[in-house]
Amino acid sequence: MAKRKQRKAATEQEVENHDEATVAAEAGPENDGHTAHAAEEAAAAEEGVEREGGGEGGAEGEEGPDAAARGGEEGKEEEEREVSFDELGLDEQLKRALRKKGLDKATPIQREAIPLILEGKDVVAKAKTGSGKTFAYLLPMLHELLKLSAEGRIRKSAPNVFILVPTRELCQQVHNEASSLLEFCTSKLKVVQVNASMSDKDIKVALSGPPNILVTTPACVASCISKGIIRGSSIKESLSMMILDEADLLLSYRCEDDIKALVPHIPRSCQSILMSATSSADIEKLTKLLLHNPFILTLTEVGHAKDDLIPKNVQQFWISCDAKDKMLYILVLLKLELIQKKVLIFVNSIDSAFKLRLFLEKFGIRSSVLNAELPQNSRLHIIQAFNARLFDYLIATDDSKSKEERQANKGNKKDSRVSRKQLQQTLDAEFGVVRGIDFKNVFTVVNYDMPPDPAGYIHRVGRTGRANKTGASISLVSPKENGIFEDIENMLKDVENRDTSCISPFPLLTKNAVESLRYRAQDVARSVTTRDIKEARRQDIKNEILNSEKLKAHFDENPRDLDLLKHDKLLSNKEIPAHLRDVPEYLIDPTTKEASNVVKLSRAAMDIDKPRRRKRMGFKGGSGRSSDPLKTFSAEGKSRRRGRKERDGEQDRRKRKKVES
Numbered sequence: 278m279a280k281r282k283q284r285k286a287a288t289e290q291e292v293e294n295h296d297e298a299t300v301a302a303e304a305g306p307e308n309d310g311h312t313a314h315a316a317e318e319a320a321a322a323e324e325g326v327e328r329e330g331g332g333e334g335g336a337e338g339e340e341g342p343d344a345a346a347r348g349g350e351e352g353k354e355e356e357e358r359e360v361s362f363d364e365l366g367l368d369e370q371l372k373r374a375l376r377k378k379g380l381d382k383a384t385p386i387q388r389e390a391i392p393l394i395l396e397g398k399d400v401v402a403k404a405k406t407g408s409g410k411t412f413a414y415l416l417p418m419l420h421e422l423l424k425l426s427a428e429g430r431i432r433k434s435a436p437n438v439f440i441l442v443p444t445r446e447l448c449q450q451v452h453n454e455a456s457s458l459l460e461f462c463t464s465k466l467k468v469v470q471v472n473a474s475m476s477d478k479d480i481k482v483a484l485s486g487p488p489n490i491l492v493t494t495p496a497c498v499a500s501c502i503s504k505g506i507i508r509g510s511s512i513k514e515s516l517s518m519m520i521l522d523e524a525d526l527l528l529s530y531r532c533e534d535d536i537k538a539l540v541p542h543i544p545r546s547c548q549s550i551l552m553s554a555t556s557s558a559d560i561e562k563l564t565k566l567l568l569h570n571p572f573i574l575t576l577t578e579v580g581h582a583k584d585d586l587i588p589k590n591v592q593q594f595w596i597s598c599d600a601k602d603k604m605l606y607i608l609v610l611l612k613l614e615l616i617q618k619k620v621l622i623f624v625n626s627i628d629s630a631f632k633l634r635l636f637l638e639k640f641g642i643r644s645s646v647l648n649a650e651l652p653q654n655s656r657l658h659i660i661q662a663f664n665a666r667l668f669d670y671l672i673a674t675d676d677s678k679s680k681e682e683r684q685a686n687k688g689n690k691k692d693s694r695v696s697r698k699q700l701q702q703t704l705d706a707e708f709g710v711v712r713g714i715d716f717k718n719v720f721t722v723v724n725y726d727m728p729p730d731p732a733g734y735i736h737r738v739g740r741t742g743r744a745n746k747t748g749a750s751i752s753l754v755s756p757k758e759n760g761i762f763e764d765i766e767n768m769l770k771d772v773e774n775r776d777t778s779c780i781s782p783f784p785l786l787t788k789n790a791v792e793s794l795r796y797r798a799q800d801v802a803r804s805v806t807t808r809d810i811k812e813a814r815r816q817d818i819k820n821e822i823l824n825s826e827k828l829k830a831h832f833d834e835n836p837r838d839l840d841l842l843k844h845d846k847l848l849s850n851k852e853i854p855a856h857l858r859d860v861p862e863y864l865i866d867p868t869t870k871e872a873s874n875v876v877k878l879s880r881a882a883m884d885i886d887k888p889r890r891r892k893r894m895g896f897k898g899g900s901g902r903s904s905d906p907l908k909t910f911s912a913e914g915k916s917r918r919r920g921r922k923e924r925d926g927e928q929d930r931r932k933r934k935k936v937e938s
C-alpha cells in the first residue's frame with residue numbers, strides 16, 4: 278500500500294516540470310499505463326524533453342490513468358515542495374545518520390530514484406556530477422536490507438548486494454559512505470570493499486561471513502569468481518541487488534569482459550541499478566546486458582536543456598595562451614590570487630605535474646601531486662587531507678595518459694610475468710583521479726592541459742560545484758588545443774541548444790599582470806630540469822611508500838588524524854629567494870590589485886577559511902552572485918564593468934522580485 282502511494286507521487290512528478298529538475302521517466306513496450314504515458318509524453322513535449330522508450334510495466338498500469346488525470350494541479354504543488362528524507366519513508370536508523378551529516382532534504386535525483394528503487398524496479402538514473410547519486414542508491418538499498426534483516430529473510434551464502442565502481446578510490450569512497458549510513462543501525466549489516474591490490478588471502482578474509490554488501494570493481498569480482506573465491510551458485514542464491522555506479526565510466530575502464538563474465542551468475546530476480554553522469558552508447562550497452570525493462574530517469578535543472586552537462590552553479594572560463602606560457606599563466610592566477618581556493622589543477626602527465634609542482638614551489642606556492650604511481654593509501658590520504666583543507670592546491674594527473682599506459686600494460690599483462698609486476702609497480706590500473714571522486718569544497722578546477730575528449734572535460738569540471746555549491750573552471754588553451762576546445766564548446770552548445778559559447782574568456786586577467794611576472798617565470802621554468810623532475814618524482818614515491826606503511830598502521834587506529842603526514846612538503850631543500858616568494862608591489866598593476874582584492878574579499882564574505890563555523894552547509898548553501906567576483910568584476914576597464922554591474926544589478930533585482938512575488 279505504502280509502495281503504491283509512493284509510486285503515485287513519483288508518477289505525478291514524472292509528468293511535471295520540477296522546481297529544480299525535469300525528470301524523464303520512460304515506459305516501455307510492456308507498459309500498460311498508456312494514458313499516464315500519453316500525459317507524460319504531452320508534458321514532456323511541452324518541456325522539450327525527449328522520450329526514448331524502454332521501461333517497466335505493472336505498477337504504471339495500475340497508477341497511470343489516475344496520475345494522468347491529476348497531472349496538473351496536484352503535481353504542481355508537489356513540484357514546488359522540497360522532499361525530506363522523512364517523506365521518503367526511509368528507515369529511522371538511516372535518517373538518524375543523515376541528520377548527523379546535516380542532511381534532511383533529498384536532492385532531485387534522490388527524490389526521484391529512491392521511491393522507484395524501494396519498489397524493486399530496475400532503474401537507470403542519469404544526473405549530473407555532484408548531484409547526490411551515491412545516496413540515491415545507497416539509502417533505498419540499505420533500507421531494503423535492514424527490512425530483510427529485521428524479518429530474518431537475509432540469504433547468506435554470498436553477498437546480497439554488489440556495488441560495482443570503476444576505480445578503487447571509488448570503492449573506498451562508496452564503502453565509507455555506506456558504513457557512515459549504517460552508524461546507528463542495530464542489526465549489523467556488513468559492508469566490505471575489495472580490490473585488485475589485495476592478496477587473495479586478504480580478499481578471502483574480507484569475504485568470509487559473507488558480507489551483506491560488497492563494493493568492488495568488475496575486474497576484481499570477475500577474478501574472485503574465476504578463482505572460486507566467490508561461487509557462482511552462491512551468487513545465484515543470495516544476490517538481490519546489483520548497482521553499477523559511474524556506469525558511463527565502467528566500460529571505458531575496459532570492464533566489459535569482466536561484467537559479461539558476471540552476467541550468467543546473476544539471478545533473474547536480482548534488481549539492477551545503473552547510475553551515470555552522462556549518456557553514452559556504453560550506458561545503452563550495459564542497460565541491455567543487465568537490466569530488465571528499466572525505469573530511466575534523466576534529471577536536469579529547470580530552465581536548462583535536458584542534457585545540460587555542467588551544473589549551472591559552475592562558471593566556465595578559458596584563457597588563450599601559448600603552451601610554453603602555461604606555467605606563467607598559472608603562476609599569475611595563483612600568486613596574484615585571481616582565483617578562489619581550493620584549486621584542483623589537471624595535467625595530462627606525471628612529469629608535467631612534477632614540473633609544475635617544482636616550479637610553483639620556487640615561488641613559495643606549495644602543492645601536492647595525485648597520480649597513478651602512488652600507493653593507494655597515500656592517494657586516499659592525499660584526497661582526505663585536501664578535502665580537510667590541509668592544503669589548497671592539488672595537481673592531479675588525469676586518466677588520459679595513464680589510460681594509454683594502462684592499455685599497453687593490459688596487453689603486456691598476458692605476455693609475461695615481468696609486465697604484470699611492472700604493472701603493479703608503476704601505474705595502478707584501477708586508479709582514477711577525476712572520475713566520481715567527491716572532492717569537497719573545490720572552488721576552482723583548472724585545466725592546465727586540456728583533456729583528451731569532451732567527456733573528460735565534463736568529469737573534470739564536475740569536481741567543483743558539487744552539492745550545488747558555487748564553483749568555477751578555467752581552461753588554459755594553447756593553439757594546439759584549439760581543436761579539442763572547439764569540440765567541447767560545440768558539445769556544450771549542442772546539448773544546451775545555444776548559439777553562443779558556454780565558456781567565457783576569463784575576466785580578471787590583464788596583459789600587464791602576465792607581463793609583470795614573465796621574466797621571473799621564464800627564468801624559474803628554465804631552472805627546473807628534466808633531472809629535477811625525475812628526482813622529485815622518485816623522491817615523492819619514496820616518501821609516499823614510507824607514508825603508506827605508516828598510514829596503514831596509524832589510520833587503522835586513528836582514522837581522523839589527517840595532520841600526521843604532509844603531502845605538500847617541499848621537494849627541494851633550497852631556500853626560496855625573497856624576490857620570488859613575495860611579488861613586489863610595484864610589479865602589480867592597479868587593475869590586478871583590485872581584482873585580487875575583490876577575490877580576497879569575496880573569499881572572506883563566503884567564509885571559505887572558516888569551514889567549522891559553517892557546520893550545516895545545506896544543499897542550497899554556497900555563495901550568491903553578489904559575492905562572486907567572477908560575476909561582478911571585470912579587468913577589462915571601467916565602462917564595461919559598469920555595464921556588467923548594471924546588468925548584474927538588474928538580474929539581482931529580477932531575482933529579488935521573483936522571491937518577493
Ligand SMILES: Nc1ncnc2c1ncn2[C@@H]1O[C@H](COP(=O)(O)OP(=O)(O)OP(=O)(O)O)[C@@H](O)[C@H]1O
Nearest residue numbers: 382383384406407408409410411554713715744896
Ligand atoms: N541530500 C543531500 N543534501 C546535501 N548534500 C548532499 C545530499 N546528498 C548528497 N550530498 C552531498 O553531495 C556531494 C555529491 O554527492 P555524490 O558524490 O553522491 O554525487 P554524484 O552525483 O555521485 O557525483 P559524480 O557523478 O561526480 O560521482 C557529496 O558531498 C554528498 O555528501
